[in-house]
Amino acid sequence: MNKYFSFTIALLAIQNDLFAAEVGMPQLDPKYWASQAFWLILVFSILYISLAKFYLPKIKNNLENRENKIKDDLDDANKFKELSESKIREYENILENAKKEVIKIYIESKNSLDKDIQSKKEVIEKEIEKEIIKAQKEISDLKKNSISDIQKISENIASDIIEKISGDKLNESSIKAAVEDISKKNLGKYL
Secondary structure, three states: OHHHHHHHHHHHHHHHOOOOHHHOOHHHOHHHHHHHHHHHHHHHHHHHHHHHHHHHHHHHHHHHHHHHHHHHHHHHHHHHHHHHHHHHHHHHHHHHHHHHHHHHHHHHHHHHHHHHHHHHHHHHHHHHHHHHHHHHHHHHHHHHHHHHHHHHHHHHHHHHHHHHHHOOOOOHHHHHHHHHHHHHHHHHHHO
16 A cells, blocks of 8 residues: 555656756656666666675675684684693693602612611621620630739739738748639629
8 A cells, every 4th residue: 555655646746847857956857767767777786796796705705714714713722722631631640650650669769778778787786796795705805814914913912011011021822822712702703
């Protein structure tokens, strides 16, 4: 209905010269409408064809290139993310294995050092024991030698004391026998 109404208004306008073509607006004169329609169709057709064949494909191509580049960049980013995650896991595995290896080396070296220290300790203890036995033998030899030296010194002192007290010199064999008898009685206390 609207179409018919519009059509009737257009016909009435043409018949009554409502467009005022005489007043100075030739665009509104119906006798120029055919040429105006031709140029309108020609210009818009050229615009449409140039847009459709030249400009829109370039714009579409640019949009597709941009979309493909974004997809490629996202794919690359995902690949790099996966690669970095795998490298992190690999690094963590290497680090964990290194920690285990360090602990293993530490335990092995500790055990080796403990064995080495124990063997050296045993060797040193044996040497100390030998030295102690040697020292004890030297001490016992010194005691025996010192007893004979003490007896000689005691005999000399006793003969000097008796000689000074009594004025007579006693027989050395009797002094020696008395000193030996006394030293035998008291020898057990000191040995």
